[in-house]
Structures are given as C-alpha cells and as structure tokens.
Amino acid sequence: MSLRLLAIDTAAPRLQLALLTGDDADTLVEDMPQGQAERIFPAIDELLKRNGAAYKDLARIAVTTGPGSFTGLRIGLSAARGLGLALGIPVIGVPSLLALSLACRCDAMAVLLDARRNEAYFQLFSGPAIPVGEPAVLAMDEARRRIPPGAEVLTSPFVDIAALARFAATADPAGYPPEAAYIRDADAKPQEKFRVARVPQ
Amino acid sequence: MRVLGIETSCDETAASIVERDAAGRATILSNVVRSQLEEHAPYGGVVPELAARAHVSHLDRIIAKAAETAGVKLDEVDAIAATAGPGLIGGVLVGLTTAKALAAALGKPLIAVNHLEAHALTARLTDGIAFPYLMLLVSGGHSQFVLVRGVGDYERWGTTIDDALGEAFDKVAKLLGLGNPGGPEVEKMAAKGDPRRFNFPRPLLKEARLDFSFSGLKTAVRLAAEQAAPLTDQDVADICASFQRTVAEIVATRARSALQKYAAELPGQPLRLVVAGGVAANKAIGAALREAAAASGAELIIPPIPLCTDNGAMVAWAGAERLALGSSDRLDISAKARWPLDSEDMGLNHAA
Numbered sequence: 001m002s003l004r005l006l007a008i009d010t011a012a013p014r015l016q017l018a019l020l021t022g023d024d025a026d027t028l029v030e031d032m033p034q035g036q037a038e039r040i041f042p043a044i045d046e047l048l049k050r051n052g053a054a055y056k057d058l059a060r061i062a063v064t065t066g067p068g069s070f071t072g073l074r075i076g077l078s079a080a081r082g083l084g085l086a087l088g089i090p091v092i093g094v095p096s097l098l099a100l101s102l103a104c105r106c107d108a109m110a111v112l113l114d115a116r117r118n119e120a121y122f123q124l125f126s127g128p129a130i131p132v133g134e135p136a137v138l139a140m141d142e143a144r145r146r147i148p149p150g151a152e153v154l155t156s157p158f159v160d161i162a163a164l165a166r167f168a169a170t171a172d173p174a175g176y177p178p179e180a181a182y183i184r185d186a187d188a189k190p191q192e193k194f195r196v197a198r199v200p201q
Numbered sequence: 202m203r204v205l206g207i208e209t210s211c212d213e214t215a216a217s218i219v220e221r222d223a224a225g226r227a228t229i230l231s232n233v234v235r236s237q238l239e240e241h242a243p244y245g246g247v248v249p250e251l252a253a254r255a256h257v258s259h260l261d262r263i264i265a266k267a268a269e270t271a272g273v274k275l276d277e278v279d280a281i282a283a284t285a286g287p288g289l290i291g292g293v294l295v296g297l298t299t300a301k302a303l304a305a306a307l308g309k310p311l312i313a314v315n316h317l318e319a320h321a322l323t324a325r326l327t328d329g330i331a332f333p334y335l336m337l338l339v340s341g342g343h344s345q346f347v348l349v350r351g352v353g354d355y356e357r358w359g360t361t362i363d364d365a366l367g368e369a370f371d372k373v374a375k376l377l378g379l380g381n382p383g384g385p386e387v388e389k390m391a392a393k394g395d396p397r398r399f400n401f402p403r404p405l406l407k408e409a410r411l412d413f414s415f416s417g418l419k420t421a422v423r424l425a426a427e428q429a430a431p432l433t434d435q436d437v438a439d440i441c442a443s444f445q446r447t448v449a450e451i452v453a454t455r456a457r458s459a460l461q462k463y464a465a466e467l468p469g470q471p472l473r474l475v476v477a478g479g480v481a482a483n484k485a486i487g488a489a490l491r492e493a494a495a496a497s498g499a500e501l502i503i504p505p506i507p508l509c510t511d512n513g514a515m516v517a518w519a520g521a522e523r524l525a526l527g528s529s530d531r532l533d534i535s536a537k538a539r540w541p542l543d544s545e546d547m548g549l550n551h552a553a
Contacts, residue, residue: 037294041301041532055306070250071291074257078295081261082302086275180257186250190243195378196426199433 004053005060006044006083007165010036010076011068011096012157018165019047025162026051037075044079058087062168064159065093067113067121067135067183074180081178092168093178097123097135100154102163104128108151112143121183122146129167137183202279202524203230205303206517207264209256209296210288210316211342212237212247216260216267217513218278219326221521227326230271232507232514233263238382245375253291260299267513276307280529282520285313286537288342293536301532310529312520317542319515320477321349326518327504333470334502335463337456339486340478340510341367341382344413346459347542348467349475352522353549355542358459359411366448367480369415373422373444377437387441388483394435394442399425401447403454411459418447445485453489460497472499481509523549 009016015036017028028047032039048054063080066073077093084091097111105128113121120143124132138146147153168176208215217232237255241247268275283300286293297313304311320343321336335358336347344361364372367384374383379390401421404414422444429436460472474494480486481503494501508514523529528549 037298038533038535040298041305044305045532055308070253071294074253074291074295075298077257078260078298079302081257082299083306085261085265085299086303086306180254182254186248186254188244188248188251190245194372194376196376196423197431198378198437199431 003059003169004057005062005165005169006058007062007161007168008076008080009064009099009159009161009164010040010072011064011066012072013069014158015039015043016159016161017043017047018161019051019053020165020169021051021053023166025165027161029161036072040075040079055083055087058083058089060090060092060168062092062094062165063178064096064099064164065179066096066181067115067137068096068157070182073182077178077180084178090173091178092171092173092176094164094168094171094176095135095181096159097121098129098131099159099164099167100156101125102128102167103160104152104154106152108148109154110147110151111154112147113155113157115184124148124151135181135183202521203273203277204280204282204312204517204521204524205264205267205275205278206513206515206520207260207283207296207300208511208513208516209260209292210284210286211292211511212241212252213511214256214259214263215511215513216264217517218267218271218273219514219517219521221518221525226329227518229514230273231267232512233267233270234512235259235263242381245381246371247289249289249291252289253295256292256295260295264299275303278309280310280312280520280524281307282312282314282516284316284319284516285534286316286540288316288538290536290538297536305532310524311532312523312528313530313534314516314519315540315542315547317343318353318547319519321347321355321542322352322519322522323477323504323508323515324475324502325522326515327508328502330473330475330502333467334473334475335459336475336477337459338478339366339452339476339480341365341371343478346411346455348463352526353547355547357541357543358462359413359455361413361415363414363416364419366413366415366452367478369419369448370480372419373441376423376426377432377440384480384483387445388485390438390441391445391485394438394440396442396446398439399443401425401443403447403451406451406454411455411462413451413455415448445483449485449489452486453493456490456493457497460494460499472497474499474501476501476503477509479510482506
C-alpha cells in the first residue's frame with residue numbers, strides 16, 4: 001500500500017489536517033479562534049475513518065513548527081510528537097514560513113505575517129521552500145522595506161495543508177526536526193528589585 | 202494493570218509507569234523527572250511560557266525513558282493518564298495533548314487526572330492506606346486541608362486565601378537573595394539561625410476557620426529585613442529561622458484543629474493525617490506536624506519526598522485508581538488552569 005502521512009497545522013486560528021495516501025490528499029479544515037486542543041483528535045479520527053485508515057497505517061507525521069500562536073504550535077507539536085512516539089514513526093517539523101512559501105509557484109517571494117505589536121514575521125524565498133536567509137521578527141516598516149522589487153508578498157497565515165503533506169512525504173527527517181521555532185522570545189525579565197540589601201561579602 | 206502517568210503542570214516534566222495489582226497494591230516500575238530549575242533560575246521563579254516551551258521539547262523523550270526504564274513497551278500499558286489541571290495551562294496542554302495522542306494511536310483509555318487528586322491519593326500508592334483520611338497539601342501552588350472520602354470524593358476544609366506556603370518560602374528566599382526554589386534554601390539558612398529573634402505575625406490564626414494566609418507574614422518578613430538591612434549572614438539566618446518557626450506553628454495549629462473536626466465529624470474512623478506537596482520536605486514543619494498528630498492521637502503519614510513533590514508516579518496511580526473503578530475520559534476533554542478538588546466534575550466518568 002502507498003505511504004500514508006498525516007499533516008497537522010495549528011499555528012494559526014484554524015485546525016488543518018491532511019491525510020496523504022500516495023499522492024491523494026484528503027483535508028479537514030476548520031476555522032477556530034480556540035478549541036484546537038479539544039477538537040484535534042476527534043477530527044483526526046473522522047479523517048482516518050472516512051479514508052478507511054487507522055493510526056497503525058500511518059508511516060509519517062508532519063507538523064508546522066512556527067512562527068505562529070505559541071499555544072497553537074504546542075498543541076500541534078505535542079499531538080504530532082505523541083503520535084510519532086506511540087507509532088514509532090518519523091515526525092517532520094516544517095517551519096511555518098517555509099510551509100507558506102509552498103503556496104506560490106513564483107521565483108521571488110516574501111512571506112510577511114502580522115506578528116502583532118507592529119511587528120512582522122518575515123522571510124524571503126527564491127522559490128517554493130527555497131529560503132533566502134532565516135526567518136526573523138522585524139518591525140513592520142523594516143519588513144516592508146526588505147521586500148525586493150517584483151517579489152510576491154504572502155501575508156496569509158494559513159498553510160496549504162495538502163501542499164505541506166506532499167512536501168513532508170519526501171523531506172529528510174534529519175533536516176526537519178519537530179522543534180518549535182517561536183522566533184519571538186518569551187517575555188521574561190530577571191527580577192532583582194525585590195531583594196533586600198546584604199552586607200558586601 | 203499498568204498505567205503511564207504524565208505530569209507537566211508546573212516546572213517538572215515527568216513520566217512514570219505504575220503497576221496496580223488486583224488487590225490494589227502498587228509497584229512503581231519507573232519514575233522519570235526532568236526539573237526545569239536551570240531554565241527558570243535567572244528569573245527567580247517559574248516563567249509559564251518558558252515552562253511550556255521546555256515541556257514540549259522534552260516530554261516525548263521523558264516518556265520513552267520511563268517506558269524503557271520500566272522494561273514495558275508503550276502498547277503494553279492499560280491506560281494513559283495525564284495531569285489535566287490545575288496548573289500552568291501552557292504546560293498542562295502539552296502533557297494532556299501528548300497523552301491524547303498516545304491514547305488515540307495505541308487505542309488505550311485516557312484518564313484526565315486532577316493534579317490535586319494525584320497528590321491526595323499518593324499515600325495509597327506508598328502506604329496502601331484505606332479511605333477516609335485527612336490530607337494536608339502544602340506546595341508551591343497550594344495549601345489546603347481536604348477530607349479524602351474516596352476516589353473523586355473530596356471535601357475541602359480550608360485553603361489559603363492568598364499565597365501558598367511554598368510560594369511564601371520562595372518569596373522570602375527571593376527577598377533575602379537566596380536561590381530558587383526557596384524552601385530548601387530557607388531551611389538550610391534557618392539551621393544556623395535564632396528562631397526567636399523575630400516575632401512574626403500569624404495571620405488568621407485567632408479565627409476558628411481552617412484557612413491559611415501567608416501574604417501578611419511575607420510582608421512582615423520584608424519589613425523586618427529592610428529594618429535590619431544591610432543584612433549580615435547571621436541576620437539572614439535569624440530571619441529564616443524565625444519565619445520557619447512561625448509557619449511551622451501556623452501549620453501545626455491548623456492541623457490540630459482539622460484533626461479535631463475530623464474526630465467530631467467522622468466518629469469511630471481512624472484518625473489519619475496525610476501530608477503531600479513539596480513543603481512536606483521541610484523538617485521543622487514535619488516535626489511540628491508529628492507533634493500535632495501525636496497530641497491528637499492521629500497517625501501521620503508523609504510519603505517519601507520524591508513522591509511529595511511533582512512526579513509522574515502519582516498521576517499514573519491516580520489514573521490506575523480511576524481505571525480500576527471503570528472511569529476514563531474522552532479525547533475532547535479540556536485542560537483546566539483552575540480545578541478545585543471538590544468541584545462537581547471530580548466524580549467518576551464512564552465516557553469511553
């Protein structure tokens with residue numbers, strides 16, 4: 001039987017699943033601002049059942065690694081890594097901006113996502129899944145300035161989940177570890193101000 | 202039966218496999234804990250986003266290690282249990298979602314465990330005691346007396362109205378420039394100090410209720426420290442010793458009252474006080490509780506400290522207790538930041 005791959009994307013306010021069988025992709029896409037953690041396994045179950053498949057038929061899992069909603073990323077990654085562990089199969093972590101670049105059959109493109117706080121997640125590509133430089137979080141103005149003339153600009157955070165599944169089917173697991181790529185650091189500052197003065201040692 | 206337990210509600214990433222025999226006796230086959238102390242050390246406390254990030258990076262390997270150590274394949278367990286709350290929601294989501302994935306892919310029941318129930322049932326894992334009993338849970342996140350009537354059957358008799366006791370230790374350690382977690386650091390310094398040098402207040406203690414309040418005490422410690430500043434090592438030791446004496450007195454006084462209430466409301470039942478949570482490791486508090494229990498004619502049970510602090514074995518055990526009663530949960534269950542032990546949905550579920 002042909003290879004079956006389950007792809008998961010929960011980085012944006014949408015639950016996206018694809019079951020790839022050979023080259024045929026069946027997708028399940030539901031918009032949801034929240035609730036992915038509750039819905040994801042019943043949804044996977046539906047997707048498998050309507051394709052006459054079971055978990056044990058899966059040969060690979062693919063998941064987006066970000067940037068995106070911190071919580072959304074962790075739901076997708078926990079689900080994917082849990083499935084990989086249970087089934088003993090590889091989990092392919094695909095960076096979200098690279099996954100978004102799969103949607104455009106063009107030579108030069110910039111993926112520019114609203115990262116709030118007047119910032120953007122930004123990365124340039126010279127073709128689908130061919131990055132030029134690393135993903136970064138930039139001031140929105142700076143990101144716009146860096147768009148090369150004539151480049152396509154992709155601003156939707158919603159990955160083409162079938163394209164992602166096809167990409168992951170042949171990707172080398174060693175090059176795509178399922179580790180979150182938050183890009184933006186956690187808001188945490190060392191706290192010293194509450195300390196009472198000590199006699200110098 | 203064998204149950205895998207997953208714990209990710211604070212700053213320990215933990216997994217364990219526990220076996221429960223037909224008579225209800227437990228064997229811990231593995232118990233793997235990865236502490237995040239180093240990740241949080243520069244911040245003087247647990248940073249929720251950093252905790253969640255560390256959990257998702259490490260949990261699958263910790264589970265694999267727990268299975269390997271136990272010599273059990275994951276598909277040989279009978280159920281997957283995970284803390285579903287209360288706790289830091291980002292971390293709870295990681296553990297619960299991973300547990301759902303394992304349960305779905307392996308075709309095993311999922312048990313969504315209340316972290317407080319896992320603490321409450323630990324004495325049955327370690328000492329095999331029967332219901333009912335009185336539990337004192339004292340940790341970084343909780344300080345409460347709970348009547349434990351059975352699995353899923355709890356009555357909260359008192360709780361903290363502000364800070365948890367472990368939190369108070371941490372805050373005192375922080376203002377004195379000691380390391381984190383504060384409990385062991387304060388205890389170490391207290392050993393060299395004069396417990397009578399400072400007289401700190403004992404909030405709420407004159408009232409008959411079984412609640413705690415540690416916020417005012419923490420402020421009193423700060424004021425005393427500021428007055429004595431700049432602090433010598435001896436000042437720090439004296440403050441720690443005085444603070445520790447005060448909280449030990451508070452806990453012991455409350456424990457005596459709680460045992461009195463227990464004796465009055467459950468006449469004829471053996472008087473048993475079970476301690477759970479990381480603060481159980483504090484020797485001064487342990488000694489004060491031993492005295493209080495002895496004076497009340499009660500048996501005091503303090504499980505081994507690695508099972509009092511957060512761990513996967515207690516979650517696996519709580520899962521086993523629920524599974525033995527036919528209870529399991531659906532894969533669409535939500536993680537909960539807040540989940541009191543006496544809330545309505547603590548009863549047994551027969552969903553699967």
